[in-house]
Amino acid sequence: MTAANRPLSQTQVPTVLGRAWHLTRRAGVHEAVIVVAAFLVYFYVRGMVVDRAGQAMVNAFDLIALERQLGIYHELEMQSWILDSYAAIKVMNWIYFWGHMPLVIGFAVWLYAWHRPTYTLVRNAFLASGAIGVVIYALYPVAPPRLVPFGGYVDTMAIFDRVGYNAQEVSAFVNPFAAVPSLHFGWSLLLGAVIVKVANHHALRVVGVAWPIAMFFAVVLTGNHFILDAVAGAIVSFAGLGIAYAIHRARPALLTRLGLAP
Numbered sequence: 347m348t349a350a351n352r353p354l355s356q357t358q359v360p361t362v363l364g365r366a367w368h369l370t371r372r373a374g375v376h377e378a379v380i381v382v383a384a385f386l387v388y389f390y391v392r393g394m395v396v397d398r399a400g401q402a403m404v405n406a407f408d409l410i411a412l413e414r415q416l417g418i419y420h421e422l423e424m425q426s427w428i429l430d431s432y433a434a435i436k437v438m439n440w441i442y443f444w445g446h447m448p449l450v451i452g453f454a455v456w457l458y459a460w461h462r463p464t465y466t467l468v469r470n471a472f473l474a475s476g477a478i479g480v481v482i483y484a485l486y487p488v489a490p491p492r493l494v495p496f497g498g499y500v501d502t503m504a505i506f507d508r509v510g511y512n513a514q515e516v517s518a519f520v521n522p523f524a525a526v527p528s529l530h531f532g533w534s535l536l537l538g539a540v541i542v543k544v545a546n547h548h549a550l551r552v553v554g555v556a557w558p559i560a561m562f563f564a565v566v567l568t569g570n571h572f573i574l575d576a577v578a579g580a581i582v583s584f585a586g587l588g589i590a591y592a593i594h595r596a597r598p599a600l601l602t603r604l605g606l607a608p
Contacts, residue, residue, distance in 0.1 A: 377469075384473060387480060402487040402523035406494050409526070409572055418573050421491055422498055425567050429500060439507040441564035445557065446530050453537055461544050467590050468540055472533060474593075475586025479529050482582070487523035492569035499569040528571040532579030534561035536587060 413419035428434035457465035492501040534557050541554030565571040571579075 380469070380473065384476060387477070398487050398523065399489070402489040403493075403495065405486060406489040406491075406525070406572075409488060409574060410494070410497075413572060413574055421566055421569075421572055424563075425499060425569060428502075428567050432506070435502050435506050438564045438567045439503055441560050442503065442530070442568045442570060443507070445534065445561055445564065449557070450533060450537060453541065457540070457544075464540060464544050467587075467594055468537065470590035470593050471536060471583070471587040473586070474589035475529065475532065475536070475583045478582050478585060479524075479527055482527060482578075483521060483524045486526060488525040488575070489523055490525040490570045490575075491572060493522065502568045503570070525571055525575050527578035527582040528565055528575035529579050529583065530565050530571065531558065531561050531576040532581075532583030534558040535580050536583040 410419060413421075428438055454465065454469070457468060491497055491499040492504075538554040538556075538558040541557075542551050545551050545554060562576055565576060566573060
């Protein structure tokens with residue numbers, strides 16, 4: 347039997363696995379697997395809830411009733427702030443569309459290149475909060491304000507920004523009844539907090555503070571989310587961060603046990 351055909355011993359297997367692990371990680375295979383898996387999960391859950399319009403509308407009316415009881419149902423009044431200004435509408439539309447995934451991806455690349463440990467933590471927080479989010483979407487679909495019958499809201503993306511609206515409607519990330527939680531706001535708040543913590547430049551810290559504030563107003567003023575949607579998004583996102591911290595603490599011991607530690 348030649349050396350090439352000789353079976354690996356029990357002591358060699360962990361070494362081979364470790365080398366393969368580090369090689370695929372350097373090549374970005376791990377990130378690709380994670381992203382593809384996240385897409386598949388999202389597509390599955392989206393298919394489960396996309397045809398539950400009736401329940402989503404009822405839940406939206408219940409949410410409005412709850413906000414009225416709490417004294418925070420101000421979304422119609424807030425949207426009126428921008429309806430007389432074409433420029434303000436365009437700004438809010440721009441923030442809502444381009445300030446979500448495009449900006450998140452950009453800062454993810456920045457974290458990956460310059461703050462790798464933080465990137466890993468934030469990535470896990472996004473995945474964990476996304477997982478919580480899709481479970482809530484499946485159990486509790488809610489229509490956004492712009493789709494509530496006789497709600498009085500204006501769909502600013504549909505009327506004033508057809509290019510962004512069309513791209514949004516065909517995006518794999520879009521679920522018309524995924525108003526609760528608002529990960530638009532929650533992820534912006536989470537990443538903004540991370541930027542404030544790790545940034546070395548004052549300008550980036552300003553962006554980290556301003557970004558979630560601007561996104562909060564954008565999601566409400568464009569008619570895409572209720573105020574409680576944003577509150578739920580913040581809770582879910584920081585719950586995801588807590589899970590990410592737990593994974594971060596447990597990971598070294600797990601990799602050592604599997605023989606994959608660096």
